[in-house]
Amino acid sequence: MEAKLAFPQDSPPLSILCAAKVAGVSLSIDPNVSSGSAPTLHLASGDFIHGVNTILRYIARVASASSFYGQDAIQAAYVDQWLDYAPVILSGSEFEAACSFLDGFLASRTFLVSYGLSIADIVVWSNLAGTGQRWESLRKSKKYENLVRWFNSISDYSNTLEEVVSAYVGKRGIGKSPAPSLKEKVPDSKQNTLGPEVDLPGAKVGEVCVRFAPEPSGYLHIGHAKAGLLNKYFAERYKARLIVRFDDTNPSKESNEFVENVLKDIETLGIKYDIVTYTSDYFPQLMEMAENLIKQGKAYVDDTPKEQMRTERMDGVESKCRNNTVEDNLSLWREMINGTERGMQCCVRGKLDMQDPNKSLRDPVYFRCNTDPHHRVGSKYKAYPTYDFACPFVDALEGVTHALRSSEYHDRNAQYYRILQEMGLRRVEIYEFSRLNMVYTVLSKRKLLWFVQNKKVEDWTDPRFPTVQGIVRRGLKVEALVQFILEQGASKNLNLMEWDKLWTINKKIIDPVCGRHTAVLKDQRVLLTLTNGPDKPFIRILPRHKKYEGAGKKSTTFTNKIWLERTDASVISIGEEVTLMDWGNAIIKEIKTENGIITELLGVLHLEGSVKMTKLKLTWLPDIEDLVSLSLVEFDYLIKKKKLEEDEDFLDNLNPCTRQEFLALGDANMRNLKQGEIIQLERKGYYRCDAPFIRSSKPIVLFAIPDGRQKSTTN
Template sequence: MSSSITFYIVTYNCDFQNSESLLSINLQVVEWLEYAPMFLSGSEFENACSFVDCYLTSRTFLVGHGLTIADIAVWSNLAGKLDWTKMGESKRQRWESLRKSKKYQNLVRWFNSIDAEHRHTLSEIVAAYVGKRGIGKSPAPSLKEKVHDSKDPLAPEVDLPGAKVGQVCVRFAPEPSGYLHIGHAKAALLNKYFAERYQGRLIVRFDDTNPSKESNEFVENLLKDIETLGIKYDAVTYTSDYFPKLMEMAESLIKQGKAYIDDTPKEQMRKERMDGIESKCRNNADPNKSLRDPVYYRCNTDPHHRVGSKYKVYPTYDFACPFVDALEGVTHALRSSEYHDRNAQYYRILQDMGLRRVEIYEFSRLNMVYTLLSKRKLLWFVQNKKVEDWTDPRFPTVQGIVRRGLKVEALIQFILQQGASKNLNLMEWDKLWTINKKIIDPVCARHTAVLKDQRVIFTLINGPEKPFVRILPRHKKCEAARKKATTFANRIWLDYADASAISKGEEVTLMDWGNAIIKEIKMENGVIIELVGELHLEGSVKTTKLKTTWLADIEELVPPSLVEFDYLISKKKLKEDEDFLDNLNPCTRRETPALGDANMRNLKRGEIIQLERKGYYRCDAPFIRSSKPVVLFAIPDGRQQASLN
């Protein structure tokens, strides 16, 4: 590959975080340039489509976080820009046919996104560079072997200490006391990353050592969330599987003088530990406070969700975790840095038990602005009916943010971009929603709605005597979004905000129809009650200031309820001594009734759409009957939203 090509690789619209990754980026782009001709081979065409479709499952671009010449080369070959022969025309027709199907959804989403946002730029670049320089002369089969290579810029560029390919075993160990939230998702995805990178094993282990907080409901939903994140595991285990062995080990440590029974009251025990006061039940103290009277077992008479009332004492996480890690063959235990001071305790327990060493690898906990990630605090919102349940779209749970309209692909990209850094960062939600917008905008269908209590009738003097229907695309740049039926009539609804911005005699554009001239503005008590005008379809849409959405005044309109959400707490970051109850946001949900086009009757639960000039929405409750509104949840687009208060 010539140096001139490398120049184009690293300078075309790339947004990479540091210079150290540029060499890795260049190598990946070169591999893609060599792989691109696969799409020009008749026998390999669909194999190439299948491979790239799989590769794009959790990616927006082929390399890094921005458009590179790798995307241009592959896009050009798919679009038939590099092969002007009859065979090239045949391939273009073949691709267009596949593009309309659902066979390669990730590849089509990527292609449509680039086609929509960069088409004009691409045409110039293809003509100037790609075609002339003959990018891609031979296939690069090695690329398939490097899909999960450690050089992936979306993944953490770090090594596990002492890790060997084929010999790594990691575990994701959530406590079944709540649903999986965005913080847990980071831990889960990092474990997935290292298991795949080292071709090792991933165990999902439920740390079920506190029966007062745990339930089968949480187990089932944690498994559901893990599946949602696309995490494949080798086994599901439970700490409760090891209760008999843990009890034996505890008794053995007591007999060896390495543990003792303490009946000191809980609060007194905690104070003595922090003050360095020796417990009356033992004779030595350690300068590391985590090693002063570490609690191995607690009494608890509540029944356990798996073993019932068999036990009256249960091991603590600190005692059970290193023991089960060692028994299950875990080589590397990934833990957030909040456990750093307890690492010595982890290793001491392994040593006292006579078990092999398990390497701890730390990463920073993911913290989000205006967000509580404590399951205890989230449970308070559920129990006090401040939210619907754990799937509420105001919650940071995986099910909550997906219900609000976040694509799992965006969540994966966002978390992997943070990597396995040990630096504590307070992340903005806007960054996550910006990634999400780039994924949904190229493919989501467009619909129209006006606010029910803030609308004005617009009478068109020369409008059609009888309403008529035209079939229009739901997305002008995405054929996969299918079609919609739009009704045209001589009485149409406008949003009041648009009507109030119009002057008498002004020419405006009615989107998807043409221009109209305002002849009269009727008012009562200073409020606009009707506009009167006439169509001027031969008018130029380029000269009008206002391009407005509209709806024909017909009985078939659908009554959607537009729901907006705000943060549950009013402070960006709470200090350790601050009570979250003193910082509750008084208004976190607002519903606005609207009227929507009749095509909304066909929306399915979970479908994401864009309401023209209003924003993106996810259908949470589809159409059942006219008296029951379709519920649409507003999806943030990465721009700062006004508070609902």
């Protein structure tokens, strides 16, 4: 039995009706309560909830969107403030003042609370919509651009919101139509789960320290971004100390270039940290700890060849070196420290348990030799700690209370705790989250490095790469990435994520604000001569975005000769009336062809014609010298298989065509585009300017931005 919402017919609670619709809460409607009564929600259990805000808070808590009530207590308090604020101010004499405040508040925000949709957005939205013509007149006036942008984007999150409004809000007020059914659940794609609704074990506000510990062996990719943003989330939630620590224990792979760009990526992601440290800062203490463990008989030096050692660990066979004397071990340890030929044959192993079912506990390697110079300390050291040895030691030393690690390390957690125990250091709690895996994507730094070294991509910032710099260069807004990652939260469930979902979030952020321009493909254009067109070209100033004045203006030249796309020209019939966008209608009088290919159209303007009656709405460019050259670049996945199995080689699944370039002409206003600016080319899609206008002979380079619906270029 579903819950029943009872309310007076003359004052339906629009905020509750909208919230229930978006939250997927099934309700039946009883609009027959006496006038003046507050709404009541009757639950299937026989209990009831009375009052608008009380019912809204209940809906927020039971919503299928996991963080509809905010991600934590502080955000829940912000939601409560909006619940109290909206009905009082937006329905009173201070309505325009409230709109002005909201417009300023939303200047740099997509949502009212945090990075995603909450019940606060629904309540404020429904209170605005509930004023009917009062809000609609302001909405059309473009007086509050940021507020209108936000209002339209919330409308897009759930088409059902407009249905509720149309049912209950008429031109003469509220209560004009029968209540709609609220049984349908909003599709998952419309839900906006905000983030990890979990607690760190034993965590107390103000007493937590977390760390983000990337290895400087490449640029940060989307998987690292998840780890970084989750650390950021918990640091903010618990008012914790956040350490960025470079795990620089392998000089063969690491460089200062990677350190600098990881710090750049961290800044791009908006991760605020307290301090930057390096594992190499602790090399002396780590060497001292290794030597102490050798002296205590808890570690030994092994010269078993690598492949033989791997086989013995798998089979649970003890090394012949396991029972060496402390003196022999210390002697070989000094050979390792000095990087001698003998020392290079050795490694230090922990003496744990070669029979343990968990193979990570079978005498793991603590130190190994490497004579490559280190990017920070040069050739000072010849022996370096392994990650598994250094990580727990430095975590404990730096005061880390909770170490966030992806679930790929799960089998090594027991080793982490055991090493802490062997060292005599305090316990650090591990918190696991699932690794972020994306379709058609490799995230291994080793594999990504192969693409760079073999010049399959430009560099680590290539827009085909899953690096933070790569996807931002392709046109992804960091805000979309943050929202996408926090939606998955700290779940331990392994998921293979679709890029389409990320790009769909991105579209909702860029579409309300990006400027609109026009382009036609150079080798696919057809001239349309308008015999009654203007004898002299004239210019009109038009908005770059019809619904967002903040996008600015553009100048459009009107001439008697204009360029159309051949794909458009090929579907036009003689005598057909078409609409030229931002101008008016024209009638096609003649179609010229050569070898079956359309070469020119002749027509007459028919500006008094009805735009609503035409089938074709065409983009066009004036035939003038001021048009700019464009290079429109589209990208595809680097590999052609959605998911590679463990035994599959990525080299066998390389996509043969991952970049396509199309030359085009664009309107003259595009000379003013800045690098990184995002625009929409009418009827073509969204693009990011990678190389702006420099001179007429050099085209502007625009990268196509996926919108969540585009097919692979190989399909």
